[in-house]
Amino acid sequence: MEIGPVYDASINADATLTCFQLVTPDIPSLTKLDLNFAGFRQGEVHDVSLVRVDADGSTHAIASDASGDTYRIMQGMTGPLTRWLVMVGRPAKGPTSSFQMQATVAEGSDRYEPNDAIVKATPIQGNKVFEGNLDSAADVDNYLISFRADQKVAVIQIEAPVGVVIDVLDGSNTPYTLRGGDRKRVDASRPVFVAVRGDDAPDAARSKVSVTDPRAIAVLSSYSSKENISHLAPGTMPGVAGAANVARQMEVEVTAFEGDHTTRLGAGHEVTIFARDTGKNNENWLVGSVKVVTDANGTARATLPISGCKGGELGPIQVIPRVEYPDAWFITYNPFAVVHAWVDSSDPNAQAEPLNKPQLFQHICKETVTKRWRSR
Structure with missing residues (x-):
């Protein structure tokens, strides 16, 4: 049989099986083979099978349907110039059983095919x-x-x-x-x-x-800065050197979880990462955001651009000068800036738990010297 035409076919009265063969065209892309059958008598059981024949002569049953349905569809994914057998049978001999059938191919099928039925x-x-x-x-x-x-x-x-x-x-x-x-x-x-x-x-x-999952969350796996910041902020505790200092960009990794907070989301989920300056009276000012997409492990990475400080600044405070700049050196900074993330399609209140975890960074606003000024 050829690809395309509609055939009138039958199982002869003295037979229980009829067989047809076809060869798919020379199409290099992933191709779906569709076999459509119609006209079986209602209530009569017919067994329809689609069998692939490989180049070495071995056969592989790809699909089968034994039922009393009057209409059937059989599908298989095929390569170019592949031989196929189409077999239609019944349990016992009887009157001639007539039906119609047609074979078609669809080029460029997706990886989830065949799933028409x-x-x-x-x-x-x-x-x-x-x-x-x-x-x-x-x-x-x-x-x-x-x-x-x-x-x-x-x-x-x-x-x-x-x-x-x-x-x-x-x-x-x-x-x-x-x-x-x-x-x-x-x-x-x-x-x-x-x-x-x-x-x-x-x-x-x-x-x-x-x-x-509307209860899905995104958690900061890591965040840091690769910037060459001249002077670190002194930290939020006296005598403790500043860490997680950021001026204008941050390297961020997030991991997204389903609502059980254990099962990782898969690939393709959109997550938004935010950075905010915060104030003593619960004020917050957005200083950066970026959208990312999770990989197969529920992880996403991005460089998050950070703007200048928008509120909550401390200073200027004097810091120890570098040797090449012996003049007095001052910085202003926000010691309570925060970075967080959420899964875009999740409920907003689902994000409360990761926000309660320590995700602080120190936002360097600007550095100045008595004779020269530089902004980060």
């Missing part, structure tokens, strides 16, 4: 970000998302062009229809089903589904 939905474990593309007008990408036993709510965010529709059935069996830009809290007490389909969507329309 509900029973072939791609399993997703936990709060993940996953991307796919609709490789044809008939393509549907199905996913089944499972969560930790103690997670009862999830947030689903969608990035998709006009014409892409996302059907969601949450853990309470409540259905939702989402489109690009939508954000929805759903019941996660049981697995959540997600189907991405086209509704007059453009060819090869890509979509991104972000699933997050």
Whole structure:
């Protein structure tokens, strides 16, 4: 059989099996092979199998469906110039069993294929970000998302062009229809089903589904400065040399966790890192922020730009001069500046715990000498 045409086929009255073969085209990219069957008599059991034949002659059963359904879809991922066997059988001989079938290929399929059929939905474990593309007008990408036993709510965010529709059935069996830009809290007490389909969507329309625990947090793993700061601030305690001094940029690493504060979020989650000057009366002034995206280990790193001081300054205080600058040297600084981070799609109140941990740094405002002045 060829790729594309619709064939009228049958199992003869004196037979229990019929077989067809095809060869996929010479397409170098990842390609999905679709076999569509229609017209089986209602209630008659037919066993449909898709078998790949490798170059060495070995055979590999890729998909099968034994049921009484009148319509079937079989799928497999294929390389170029690959031979396939399509077998349709029944338990016993009987009247001629007629049906129709068609083979098509879709170039550029995503790594979650084949998942067009509900029973072939791609399993997703936990709060993940996953991307796919609709490789044809008939393509549907199905996913089944499972969560930790103690997670009862999830947030689903969608990035998709006009014409892409996302059907969601949450853990309470409540259905939702989402489109690009939508954000929805759903019941996660049981697995959540997600189907991405086209509704007059453009060819090869890509979509991104972000699933997050609304209690997720981001914790500072490390933060420091590589700046060559001439004089360190004296610290917040008398006689203690300043540490974590920062003037205009900070090297930051954060780790993001799910709501149990133990399970790490996976790749693709957006986190925002903030730096603030603080005052004695609980004032705070934003002096820097940067957005980062987690890797597979839930970690993200960035250089955080820091502005000049905006409040809470101490000084100027005199510090010990350097040999090459023998004149009196003064600095102003904020000893109670703070750096923190949160997962963008998480609830704001979920971030309280990491904010309570010591994440102070000393923000150097400026350095001056009696005969020359320099600002950091």
